[in-house]
Each structure stands twice: as C-alpha cells, then as structure tokens.
Amino acid sequence: MKQYKFLDLSATNQRYLSDLKAASLRVIESGRYIGGEEVEEFQNQVSELCQTPHCVGTSNGLDALRLIFEAYKILGKLKEGDEVIVPANTFIASVLAITHAGLKPVLVDPDIDTMVLTAEGIEKALSDSTRAILTVHLFGRIAWSREMAELAKKNDLIVVEDAAQSIGARSTTPGLFNTNMAGSLGHAGAFSFYPTKNIGALGDAGAVCTHCSQLAEIVKALSNYGSVERYNNIYAGFNCRLDTIQAALLRVKLPYVDEVNQHRQEIAQTYCDTISHPLVVAPPHPSDPRECVWHQYVIRVRESMRDKMREYLKNRGVETDIHYPTPVHLQQCYKSLAQSKLPIAETLANESISLPINDSVTADEAVEIAKMINSFYMI
Numbered sequence: 001m002k003q004y005k006f007l008d009l010s011a012t013n014q015r016y017l018s019d020l021k022a023a024s025l026r027v028i029e030s031g032r033y034i035g036g037e038e039v040e041e042f043q044n045q046v047s048e049l050c051q052t053p054h055c056v057g058t059s060n061g062l063d064a065l066r067l068i069f070e071a072y073k074i075l076g077k078l079k080e081g082d083e084v085i086v087p088a089n090t091f092i093a094s095v096l097a098i099t100h101a102g103l104k105p106v107l108v109d110p111d112i113d114t115m116v117l118t119a120e121g122i123e124k125a126l127s128d129s130t131r132a133i134l135t136v137h138l139f140g141r142i143a144w145s146r147e148m149a150e151l152a153k154k155n156d157l158i159v160v161e162d163a164a165q166s167i168g169a170r171s172t173t174p175g176l177f178n179t180n181m182a183g184s185l186g187h188a189g190a191f192s193f194y195p196t197k198n199i200g201a202l203g204d205a206g207a208v209c210t211h212c213s214q215l216a217e218i219v220k221a222l223s224n225y226g227s228v229e230r231y232n233n234i235y236a237g238f239n240c241r242l243d244t245i246q247a248a249l250l251r252v253k254l255p256y257v258d259e260v261n262q263h264r265q266e267i268a269q270t271y272c273d274t275i276s277h278p279l280v281v282a283p284p285h286p287s288d289p290r291e292c293v294w295h296q297y298v299i300r301v302r303e304s305m306r307d308k309m310r311e312y313l314k315n316r317g318v319e320t321d322i323h324y325p326t327p328v329h330l331q332q333c334y335k336s337l338a339q340s341k342l343p344i345a346e347t348l349a350n351e352s353i354s355l356p357i358n359d360s361v362t363a364d365e366a367v368e369i370a371k372m373i374n375s376f377y378m379i
C-alpha cells in the first residue's frame, strides 16, 4: 500500500545536501563555532527577508520569545505581573515565554474558522493590567488586522509576534512600522527554525526581529550572559545564542523560503478544492494567498468522528497528526489557568486533524488524500 508520510525531514534536506555539506565543512574548518561571520550573515539575510532593520539569532524559538519579554522588562516597558494577551490554542511555548518572564498570560479564544486571534477577542480580554499582545501566526496564517493595530495603538500595548510557523508570510494589512512580512508587523517578532518548521535547521535555532535598535541590543546581550563586551556584564543574562553551524546551514535553506511556501500554498489549494464531505470543515483560504504559508493544514471533523477519520486514513497509509491535542489551560503545568472558559480552544483540540503538507507531498497525492476523506463512511 502506498504510504503518505506526515513529514520526511531527510527527504526535505536531501535537495540541499551538497550545499549543506559544504556549509558544515566550512564551519568545521574555520575553527569558529560560536558567533562570527556565519551568524552575522544569517542575521542580515533574515533582516532583509523580514523587513526589519535588526535581527538577533537565538538558540530556539522559545528563547527568542522569552528574550523579547525579558528585554522589555529591562527597558521598563513591562514589569512582573503585567498581563499579556495570547491565543489559547497556541503551541505551549508561546505561553511558557510569558510565564518564564514573570508575566501573566491571558488566554483568549481564537476565531474558530481561521484559528487565530481577532481584534474582538483581544478587546474583550483587555484589563487595566494589559500591557502586551502576543499574536501567533498559527499554522502559518497572519493574525493581524487594522482593528488590531488600532487597539494596540489606542491602549499603548506592545505587540510581539510569535512567527515561529510563519516565516515568509505577507500581511495585506501593514504593520505598526508600515511593513508587511510576518515578524515585522509589531514591535518585535520571534522565529523558530526547529527542524519541522517551513525553514528548519538541523537542530534547534531561532531569531528575534525588530524595528527597535535598543531592543535588539538588549536581546543580543541577554543571549550572551548579559554581556555587551567580554567580561562586562550589564544584565544577569542567559546563554541563548544561535550556533554558528546552524546559522551556516540555515543560510543555505533560507533563499528557498518562497519556493517552499508556494509549494505548501499549492497543496493547501488542492486540499481546499477537492475536500468536500458533510462532516469535514476545511480551513478558509485568505483573500490574498500570501497571507498564509500553511505550516499545517488543519481540518475539523466532528468530535465523535475525529478519531475514526484518523484511523480510517491510517488504514489507507495516510499519516496525520493533531495540533494540538491538549489546550494550554488543560495542561498539568498550568493548573493556575484551568478555570479559564475557552470553549473554542477545547473544540479545536477535540476536532482537529492535521493532514500531510510538506516538501515531499505532491498535488496528485493531496488529491488522493482528499478523495479518501470524501469517501469516509460512504465506502
């Protein structure tokens, strides 16, 4: 039976193999394994792609987010206990970054169809202690609007973007600094280059992008023990640097970001055009296709049928996944958030199925998978 893999990272990296080998060898032979030109060049490449004057490489996406919040505390714009609005259906790292920095996450239900935060949701959650919004471009979809920008300005809120899943996505609504790329819309954006992301390293990696030079300086220092120059420590910092070898490998892959994302857009369009089943809700397409880079393609299937549909697909060789099976407020580590009423986040956790969308799946295969879905229970 034909197998449809959910992910195949060795196949993904195969196409870059000779350049990845050359980049690794270059680093090995350079003798420079922390910082250096590779990291500088990678940061410049990300800055240029993401339309932000500053980029600081970090150890991973969680640290990128955490350093942004820590830096705002140093700048005096956030303090312990301040509230940060965040979507309830995000990957847990978004929320960990908030609590690690001593801030208070306020979980907000997303729009059930787009699965991302809306201005209405944010407005309802505002309180006298709200100081920031962490908007998450979940599954690659831009979570930004004119109304959100106005809310942020009116209430003097810091806007941080969790762009871990959305590198290369373009917003039709300009950001606070009149740019359009994911990660450039708010005051600061965090990227992850975890191996499974649209552009993945061969290990952990991340980056902070920002329009604010002061913020970038502090993030950079915090990532390096809080030191601005060797043995001169202004802050009690961390060790959250981007590895030189990961920077060199990412420099190989980053130029292909639009190509990689266009392939995902094509697969998503194929699913969208072909899936039609009374039990299945497929995600809406944004009016401008560039607003979504489809890190995941997540359909919803009525709760009582979800696991049956997964089993049915598995029996036909189709691997699927769930993003995410347990919402943040129901995780053991966040008992303090358990009283939150978040029906949409819970529905999404119970109804979602992520279909294969990766560098190897072809449009023909997407049609085959969609047709299997359409034949569910009608066989």
Ligand SMILES: *Cc1c(COP(=O)(O)O)cnc(C)c1O
Residues within 6 Å of the ligand: 060, 061, 062, 063, 090, 091, 093, 094, 136, 138, 162, 164, 165, 191, 192, 193, 194, 204, 205, 206
């Ligand atoms: C992957 C991811 C992160 C964390 O990135 P890591 O590099 O794995 O630490 C944060 N937020 C979201 C939405 C993610 O998908």
